[in-house]
Amino acid sequence: MTDISGKRLRRVKVSKQRQISIPKEFYDALNIDDEATVEFTGKELIIRPLIAEEEDFSEDILRDLVRQGYTGDELIQKFSKMKRNIPKALDYMKKETQKQPMVSESLDEYLESLEDTPEDE
Secondary structure: OOOOOOOOOOOOOEOOOOOEOOOHHHHHHOOOOOOEEEEEOOOOEEEEEOOOOOOOOHHHHHHHHHHOOOOHHHHHHHHHHHHHHHHHHHHHHHHHHHOOOOOOOOHHHHHHHHOOOHHHO
16 A cells, blocks of 8 residues: 555646546555545545445344244245345445435534433433
């Protein structure tokens, strides 16, 4: 990984086609391949390297199904169905999270607002 200490902010040109060039040292430091994700926070864009989700929930799913009493072919069928539904479930969770209100204050102010107040107890 490339060391970018002291080089955290760079000005880049935005083309008429809305394209930007990622500075080479940032590109190299993040090991960006041919794709990245771009997140709009309401105030800024955040560019992250695309990381293929390699979460494998197989063991958790199987434990849960065995606990529910599934065995044999029925277990295999139910497991296959649940595995196929994981991408949809993750997408749903992501959309639900994005519906949450955006934080407009500083992180410290936001964290303080989450602390219990006497009337919350």
